[in-house]
Amino acid sequence: xxxxxxxxxxxxxxxxxxxxxxxxxxxxxxxxxxxxxxxxxxxxxxxxxxxxxxxxxxxxxxxxxxxxxxxxxxxxxxxxxxxxxxxxxxxxxxxxxxxxxxxxxxxxxxxxxxxxxxxxxxxxxxxxxxxxxxxxxxxxxxxxxxxxxxxx
Numbered sequence: 001x002x003x004x005x006x007x008x009x010x011x012x013x014x015x016x017x018x019x020x021x022x023x024x025x026x027x028x029x030x031x032x033x034x035x036x037x038x039x040x041x042x043x044x045x046x047x048x049x050x051x052x053x054x055x056x057x058x059x060x061x062x063x064x065x066x067x068x069x070x071x072x073x074x075x076x077x078x079x080x081x082x083x084x085x086x087x088x089x090x091x092x093x094x095x096x097x098x099x100x101x102x103x104x105x106x107x108x109x110x111x112x113x114x115x116x117x118x119x120x121x122x123x124x125x126x127x128x129x130x131x132x133x134x135x136x137x138x139x140x141x142x143x144x145x146x147x148x149x150x151x152x
Contacts, residue, residue, distance in 0.1 A: 003032035006055030013039045013048040018059070044072060052078050052124065066091065070098040080120035083109045102128075 003026070010024050023037030034055055042049045042059040049059045063069035073082060082101040086092050089106075096104045102120035105111050112118060117128035128137070 001032070002054065003034065006034050006053060006057065009048055009051070009053045009055070009057060010034075010037055013037075013042070013046065013057070013059070016043060016046040016048065018042040018046060018048065021060075023056070044075070050076055050078075052080060066095055066098075070095060074098075074100045077123045078120070079122040080124035081105070081110070 007026065014020060014024070018039040019041045021038040021040050023035035025035050027033035027035055034057075036056045038058040038060060039048060040060045042061045044061070046059070048057060049061065061072065063072065079099075079101045080103075082096075082099050082104045084092050084095055084104065084106050086095075086107070092106045096106065100121055102124060103116075103118060112130075114130050117131040119125055119128040
């Protein structure tokens with residue numbers, strides 16, 4: 001069950017030595033709700049840094065250069081989504097260009113629109129949902145050629 005998977009990721013985060021900033025538990029006794037959770041100082045090899053959690057868990061790590069952060073982000077088998085928070089639009093442009101991710105948001109998270117393709121790369125999937133690009137998965141291009149000139 002996804003609820004237990006998320007709580008297990010949180011336990012692994014605590015055991016990895018990452019600093020729990022807030023959250024880390026379930027909400028209430030009924031239902032399957034998990035607190036918004038954030039870890040800081042997460043190691044590059046920590047499970048919570050390398051896996052797709054699909055729950056309210058953020059893993060935060062420091063970086064020195066743009067090249068380093070792009071390398072760290074791309075050093076994964078996954079590539080569904082990324083978010084960049086910066087006041088420097090030029091930096092945002094450079095970093096988004098280097099990220100191996102199906103979508104990237106800048107100064108926001110999970111901005112979905114039915115007009116914009118959604119999908120991942122690497123083991124996070126292939127193809128796209130939503131937008132014109134999604135139609136490619138449901139269509140087949142066929143070239144048909146006719147010779148309508150009389151034979152010579």
